[in-house]
Amino acid sequence: MAKTKQKTPLERHDEIKRSNPGVVLLFRTGDFYEAFREDAEIAARVLGLTLTTMTKSSDDPVTKVGFPFHSLDDSLRKLIEAGYRCSICN
Known part of the structure; x- marks a missing residue:
């Protein structure tokens, strides 16, 4: 039985992002x-x-930003008040 390659967190993120545009x-x-x-x-x-950048040595570096999980309510409120639709993936 062949092993299935597990997706990296970034691959999983990209898959979810593609199915939730906007x-x-x-x-x-x-x-x-x-x-x-x-x-x-x-x-x-x-x-x-x-x-910050995840893949600095890459030709296509991936930018990222993060905040502690306990700041979610405040961060989500600010993003929504700024007019953005948000999706949360746990």
């Missing part, structure tokens, strides 16, 4: 919610957070 996807990773690529840029601007 939302800022907040993806739970451990004790943090993270946003990637365009969503990270939006969240960084609205929430006053600093963007």
Whole structure:
């Protein structure tokens, strides 16, 4: 029986994002919610957070931003008040 390759968290994120276009996807990773690529840029601007890069050595680096899970209510409120639709993935 062949082993099925497990998806990385970023691959899973991208799959969920494709099936939920038009939302800022907040993806739970451990004790943090993270946003990637365009969503990270939006969240960084609205929430006053600093963007980081996951794959600095890549030709196509992936930007990300994160905040502690206990800040979800406040962060979600700010994003919605700024006019964004949001989706949460735990």
